[in-house]
Each structure stands twice: as C-alpha cells, then as structure tokens.
Amino acid sequence: MTDVVQITVRSDADIILVRQQARMLAKELGFSSSDLTLIATALSELARNIVEYARQGEIVLSQIRQGSRRGITIIARDRGPGIADIERAMLDGYSTGKGLGLGLPGAKRLMDEFEITSSLGQGTTVKATKWAR
Amino acid sequence: MNTSILKQGPYLIAILQAGQSDSDLLQLQETLLEQVGRFRSRGVILDVTLLDVMDSFATRTLRGIAQAVSLRGAETVIVGIRPEIAFAMVQLGLDTRLSGVLTALDLEEALAILNRRCREGMCRD
Structure with missing residues (x-):
C-alpha cells in the first residue's frame, strides 16, 4: 500500500490532482466524508499558495499509523520568496496577493496540527496533520 | 472543461463540475x-x-460572478452547497464572504426565489 505520495504543484490542474490524491489516502484510513472535505479544502488553500506565490513547489502526503491512531500529514514546500511576517500571514484577512487572506489561517483551523516555517528568499514549508476520529 | 449553461425561460442555470479548474471558473x-x-x-442560478x-x-x-451579474x-x-462543504466554509471563514448573495437548498427553491422576486417587480421586463 502506498502511504506516501509526492506531487509537484505548478498549475491549477495540479491543485485538483493533489485534492483527489489526498481524498484517496485519507479514505483508506477511515476518515469520515466531512473530514475528507476539510482535508481537501485545507490542501487546496496550501497548494494554491504555492502556485500563486512561489509558482512551483511540492506537496507530500503521508499516511500515519501510530498504534490505533490514523492520520494524514500534508507537507507543502516551495522555494519561493518566503513570508516576511508569519504572524501577520496567519491573521484572517491579511494577504499580500490577490486572495481573501484566509488561506493559511483557514487551513490551520481545518487541520489538527499545523506548523509553518519560512525564510525570505529561501521558501516556505507548511506541515499539517489531521487525525481520523 | 466547459461548464454547461442551460437557458430556462428568463433564467440561466450553470452547473459547476467537480474538478473544475480556476481557469474554467473564470471562463x-x-x-x-x-x-x-x-x-x-433576469436571473442566474449557480x-x-x-x-x-x-x-x-x-x-x-462565485461572489464576483454574483456581483457582476447584478451590475x-x-x-x-x-x-x-452540501452539508460538509458548508461546514468547511464556516471553518475557513468563508461563510461571511458570500453574504449578500442569495443561496438556496436546491434548484426548485432557487427558481421559486427568482419567480417571487420577479413577481414583486424586482426583475427587468
């Protein structure tokens, strides 16, 4: 069984592809249909950030099995311009792009665990996990 | 992928497809x-x-389409908007972003809303 999938993201078609892959992996782990939608939505925001700000990056989806616990981890990584002020980027409604500024804070609310690291000129990495209930 | 648009009397009905890309939506x-x-x-149903x-x-x-259609x-x-999607939108903080746009449970209800507004003289002749 494949438990890690790595996908290069550079266009809006790739965003749809990663959503479909995540749904498949999460479904295998027994996530409910509403959790599948939450994961797909968070992933959509993270993948769109890559396309919009860094133009290209990658998404790594991993199934986690820890004892009886099942979860899915999303890593969204790019070598784009980086985020100057992460605290502000995590505030609702703050955007330097053309979005609504809900992508990062929204994705954080949709997932159970969320870490973001970024450095200017180096890129941004987001790691987010959702556990099956 | 082109979205099918049906003409139903004075209304247009657009049925959005799963897996529609950003450029499809803009189209x-x-x-x-x-x-x-x-x-x-007189009306558009999405x-x-x-x-x-x-x-x-x-x-x-979608909000942009509604505003432009109104102009x-x-x-x-x-x-x-399905239950789990409604819930995800609330979590994401998107629910208020559609405020001002009419929403209905299904096509029948949407047609009833538009018919009522037109009867009340809120539509073009």
Missing part, C-alpha cells in the same frame, strides 16, 4: 456575463452540488 464568469446580456436574463471543495478561490470567484441587472442564486 464561466465571462460566458455568463455575456449571456445575461444576450438573453436579457448549481454547486457537484463541487468537491469550495475553497477561498471558488468562493471569491448587468440580474439576480444570482447559489444552490446545492
């Missing part, structure tokens, strides 16, 4: 605005039942 916006003028439509996700881009684009003198109703 839909352009086509709808043109058709509202060509058919002198059916999102088949969508697997309503993220911030989709929400922003063209017609009304927009969004129908078919």
Whole structure:
C-alpha cells in the first residue's frame, strides 16, 4: 500500500490532482466524508499558495499509523520568496496577493496540527496533520 | 472543461463540475456575463452540488460572478452547497464572504426565489 505520495504543484490542474490524491489516502484510513472535505479544502488553500506565490513547489502526503491512531500529514514546500511576517500571514484577512487572506489561517483551523516555517528568499514549508476520529 | 449553461425561460442555470479548474471558473464568469446580456436574463442560478471543495478561490470567484451579474441587472442564486462543504466554509471563514448573495437548498427553491422576486417587480421586463 502506498502511504506516501509526492506531487509537484505548478498549475491549477495540479491543485485538483493533489485534492483527489489526498481524498484517496485519507479514505483508506477511515476518515469520515466531512473530514475528507476539510482535508481537501485545507490542501487546496496550501497548494494554491504555492502556485500563486512561489509558482512551483511540492506537496507530500503521508499516511500515519501510530498504534490505533490514523492520520494524514500534508507537507507543502516551495522555494519561493518566503513570508516576511508569519504572524501577520496567519491573521484572517491579511494577504499580500490577490486572495481573501484566509488561506493559511483557514487551513490551520481545518487541520489538527499545523506548523509553518519560512525564510525570505529561501521558501516556505507548511506541515499539517489531521487525525481520523 | 466547459461548464454547461442551460437557458430556462428568463433564467440561466450553470452547473459547476467537480474538478473544475480556476481557469474554467473564470471562463464561466465571462460566458455568463455575456449571456445575461444576450438573453436579457433576469436571473442566474449557480448549481454547486457537484463541487468537491469550495475553497477561498471558488468562493471569491462565485461572489464576483454574483456581483457582476447584478451590475448587468440580474439576480444570482447559489444552490446545492452540501452539508460538509458548508461546514468547511464556516471553518475557513468563508461563510461571511458570500453574504449578500442569495443561496438556496436546491434548484426548485432557487427558481421559486427568482419567480417571487420577479413577481414583486424586482426583475427587468
């Protein structure tokens, strides 16, 4: 069984592809249909950030099995311009792009665990996990 | 992937497809605005039942379509936001972004809303 999938993201078609892959992996782990939608939505925001700000990056989806616990981890990584002020980027409604500024804070609310690291000129990495209930 | 747009009397019904890309949505916006003028439509129904996700881009684009359609003198109703998608939109903070746009449970209800508004004289002749 494949438990890690790595996908290069550079266009809006790739965003749809990663959503479909995540749904498949999460479904295998027994996530409910509403959790599948939450994961797909968070992933959509993270993948769109890559396309919009860094133009290209990658998404790594991993199934986690820890004892009886099942979860899915999303890593969204790019070598784009980086985020100057992460605290502000995590505030609702703050955007330097053309979005609504809900992508990062929204994705954080949709997932159970969320870490973001970024450095200017180096890129941004987001790691987010959702556990099956 | 082109969105099918049906003409139903004075209304246009657009059925959005799962796996629709950003550029498909932007194309839909352009086509709808043109058709509202060509058919002198009184209303536009955006059916999102088949969508697997309503993220911030989709929400922003649908709101943009509704606002532009309104500037063209017609009304927009969004129908078919599924329960789990409604919940995800609330979590994401997107629910308030659609405020001001009419929403209905299904096509039948959307047609009833538009018919009522037109009876009350809120539509073009």
